[in-house]
Amino acid sequence: MNILFLTISRIQDIDSRDIYTDLIRKFRNEGHLVYVVTPYERQFGLQTALTESKGVYILGVRTLNLQKTNIIEKGIGTILLETQFNKAIKKHLNSVTFDLILYSTPPITFTNVVKNLKKKNPQAISYLLLKDIFPQNAVDLGMFSKNSLFYWYFRKKETHLYRHSDYIGCMSPANVEFVIRHNTFIPPERVEVAPNSIELSPSPFSSDKTKIRKKYHLPKDKLVFIYGGNLGKPQGISFLIQCLNVNKQRNDCHFLIVGNGTEYPKLKSWFDNTKPQNISLFSGLPKEEYDELVQSCDIGLIFLDYRFQIPNYPSRLLSYLKYKMPIIAATDVNTDIGTIAEKNGYGYWCESNSTAHFTECINKFIQYPESIKKMGEKGYQFLLNNYLIENTYQKIIAHIKV
Structure with missing residues (x-):
C-alpha cells in the first residue's frame, strides 16, 4: 500500500528510535511504501523538499518554528500548517494515490489536509493517532477559557478532524472513554486503543x-x-x-x-x-x-x-x-x-x-x-x-x- 503519515515531529533519520519512526519502519518492513510529511522549521534554514531515506520518502515542509519558540510564533505557525502542508503535498505528491492516511495530534489543525486527501483518495482509510486532546488540555492549564475565541476556533478544528477520521486510535481505555463521552457524534466503534508503542532494540540492557x-x-x-x-x-x-x-x-x-x-x-x-x-x-x-x-x-x-x-x-x-x-x-x-x-x-x-x-x-x-x-x-x-x-x-x- 501507499501510506501517508502527517506529523509535526521533526523526522529526518528513519533509523532513530521513537514512537513514530518505529511505526514508520514497521510499515516499511512489511512491504508498504511510506511517505512522511514533516515540518522543516525556519530555525534550521531548510527549504521544502522531497527526499528518500532508506525506502521512505520524506517531504519536509518549511514552516515557522513550532517547538522551542515563543507562544505567538508557535500559535501562528500551527494555524499556517494546513496551508503549507496542502501546498507542499499538491506540488510534490499529487501523482501518488494513497491507501492509508495516518496523522497524529498535536496539532489538530490537519483537518483540511485530511479532507483534501480524502477527496482525492476516496478509497483511503484515514486514521488519527490521538496523542493530545486539544484545546481542552490548554483550558485545564489555564492558558485560555472555554468562553474565548481561541477555544471556539480550536474546538471547531478538533471536531472537524474527528469527523474526517475513519478511525481514532487512543493511548489508553480512559482516553477512549473521554473521546466518546465528550464527542457524542463519533460512533463508538470508530474509537479504539492504539497505544504508544516501540520496537525493542536487539540488546536493550547494559551489563555495567x-x-x-x-x-x-x-x-x-x-x-x-x-x-x-x-x-x-x-x-x-x-x-x-x-x-x-x-x-x-x-x-x-x-x-x-x-x-x-x-x-x-x-x-x-x-x-x-x-x-x-x-x-x-x-x-x-x-x-x-x-x-x-x-x-x-x-x-x-x-x-x-x-x-x-x-x-x-x-x-x-x-x-x-x-x-x-x-x-x-x-x-x-x-x-x-x-x-x-x-x-x-x-x-x-x-x-x-x-x-x-x-x-x-x-x-x-x-x-x-x-x-x-x-x-x-x-x-x-x-x-x-x-x-x-x-x-x-x-x-x-x-x-x-x-
Missing part, C-alpha cells in the same frame, strides 16, 4: 550499571529514582519541586532529573539555590546517552499537572518498562497510567497534589527493595504484551486488510 553510575556521578549503593523527559507546564514542575524539596535531606536514595522544556529554568533556579546533595539535574541528553543513563537507575518517575481533566498517557513510560524499571506515577485523577500500573503490579500511583502521598510511594521501594526486580519484570512483560509496535501496527492494518 556501576560504570554508568560512575560516569554520571551517581551513588552506586543507593536506589536512584529518575524523571526523564519534557519539563513543561503539563508536567506540573512546581509539584515536582515540592516533592524534591520535601525529600532533599534523605540519605537513603537519590533523585535524578533529566530533560528540558519551558519550565526547566524554574527547576534549575531551585536546584542552584538549594544545592541538594541527593539530587542530580541534567538538561536534555542525546537519546543514546539518555537510554544508557536510564538503565542504570532503579525506579522511573512520571509527573502530570493535577488540574488535567483529560487522560494524558506520557510515552516516557515505555523507556522505564523497557529497562525493567517499576514506576511512580504522580498524576491527576483522570489519567489511567497510574491505575494500570498498580493493577498490573509494576508501579504505584499518587495524586499530584500531595507530597506526603508521593513520599509514601518512595518509602515503599526503600522499605521493600526486593520488590523492585519483581515489579520491573512485570512491567517488562506488560510492555511485551501491550506496547510493542506490532500491536499498534495490527490495530491499524486490521481496518484495511482485504
